[in-house]
Amino acid sequence: MNSFPFIEYLLPLIFLAFVGATIGGALLAVLTQWIIRSVCGLAMASVGLAGMFYFLNSPFLAMIHILIYIGAVCITIVFAIMLAEPDEPDAQEQASSLPWTLGAGVVAGALFLGLAWLGLTADWPTPVVTGDGSVESIGIALLTTQSLALEIIAVVLLVSILGALAIARRGRHKA
Amino acid sequence: MNPLDLHQTPSAYLILAALLLAIGLFGLLKRRTLVGMLISGELIFGAAMLNLMTVTRFFAPDPAIGQVFILFIMGLSAAEVAIALSIVIAVYRNYKSIQTRELSEMKG
Numbered sequence: 001m002n003s004f005p006f007i008e009y010l011l012p013l014i015f016l017a018f019v020g021a022t023i024g025g026a027l028l029a030v031l032t033q034w035i036i037r038s039v040c041g042l043a044m045a046s047v048g049l050a051g052m053f054y055f056l057n058s059p060f061l062a063m064i065h066i067l068i069y070i071g072a073v074c075i076t077i078v079f080a081i082m083l084a085e086p087d088e089p090d091a092q093e094q095a096s097s098l099p100w101t102l103g104a105g106v107v108a109g110a111l112f113l114g115l116a117w118l119g120l121t122a123d124w125p126t127p128v129v130t131g132d133g134s135v136e137s138i139g140i141a142l143l144t145t146q147s148l149a150l151e152i153i154a155v156v157l158l159v160s161i162l163g164a165l166a167i168a169r170r171g172r173h174k175a
Numbered sequence: 176m177n178p179l180d181l182h183q184t185p186s187a188y189l190i191l192a193a194l195l196l197a198i199g200l201f202g203l204l205k206r207r208t209l210v211g212m213l214i215s216g217e218l219i220f221g222a223a224m225l226n227l228m229t230v231t232r233f234f235a236p237d238p239a240i241g242q243v244f245i246l247f248i249m250g251l252s253a254a255e256v257a258i259a260l261s262i263v264i265a266v267y268r269n270y271k272s273i274q275t276r277e278l279s280e281m282k283g
Contacts, residue, residue: 008179009179011179012178012179012181012182015181016181019191022191022195023191023194023195026194026195026218026221029202029214029215029218030199030201030202030205030206030215035210035214038210038211038214039214041214042218045195045218046221049224049225052188052191052225052228053225053228055182056188056231056232057238058228058232058238058242061228061246064246064249065224065249068249069217069221069249072253072256073252073256076257076260077210077213077214077256079260080210080260080263080264081210084210084264100204101205103204104200104201104204105201107200107201107204108197108200108201108204109197111196111197112193112196115192115196115197116189116190116193119185119186119189119190119193120189124185124234125234126234127235127236128236129236129238130237131236131237131239132238133231133237133238133239133242134239137237137239138239138242138246140239141237141239141240141243142243142246145240149243149246153246153247156250156251156254157250157254159254160254160255160258161254161257163258163261164258164260165261167258167261167265168261168265170265
């Protein structure tokens with residue numbers, strides 16, 4: 001049937017690569033001491049998440065995710081890093097906070113185990129699928145049934161831009 | 176369950192989302208600077224989006240509605256980053272530092 005050998009392993013391999021990018025990027029974003037590497041980890045995790053969206057039948061959201069997260073969020077954070085100097089405290093000071101780190105790890109691990117157990121054992125429904133989830137149906141939903149979401153997000157973005165301008169402007173003349 | 180069908184099992188995505196949330200929470204508790212905490216918050220946003228997308232893909236009647244909701248979350252997170260970074264810049268201007276240890280007084 002397929003002339004190329006191991007073709008059935010290709011899709012799971014790509015999936016595992018995206019999962020690895022997500023987990024590795026997230027760990028890099030959290031654990032490294034230099035904040036610029038942390039931003040690189042966030043970008044890597046965003047690539048992995050975009051791959052997840054692609055596997056979940058939504059190439060549109062995968063594109064938008066890369067556009068917003070890598071193109072806008074990471075670049076903006078890099079600008080803030082250039083303006084402030086936000087490196088983590090040195091290792092000597094970090095060593096004194098080892099109990100705090102251990103506590104954070106315990107809390108995060110308990111949360112992960114609980115949520116994973118819930119996700120595995122929950123009684124999920126299997127409804128009758130009515131739509132196809134295509135870009136066309138997303139556009140129709142945005143402009144008809146879900147138009148309030150579009151309006152609200154427009155207002156939120158406008159207010160946030162105005163607020164960011166107002167906050168960043170204050171103190172410039174004083175300093 | 177066939178391991179080759181891992182990309183079609185909802186449990187894999189749900190566990191990955193839980194792991195992302197846990198890593199983000201760990202970073203939020205561990206980080207000592209505002210920008211580091213902001214990055215961890217973005218990871219938590221990503222976990223929420225992956226969770227919603229999984230439920231939309233496997234357990235919802237109309238897949239378009241959930242995607243609209245995820246667009247909403249992306250807009251919210253972009254707005255959050257803009258506000259938070261402008262606050263970071265303003266704090267740095269006042270304190271010459273954005274380590275949370277030194278930001279213990281409110282009067283500026």
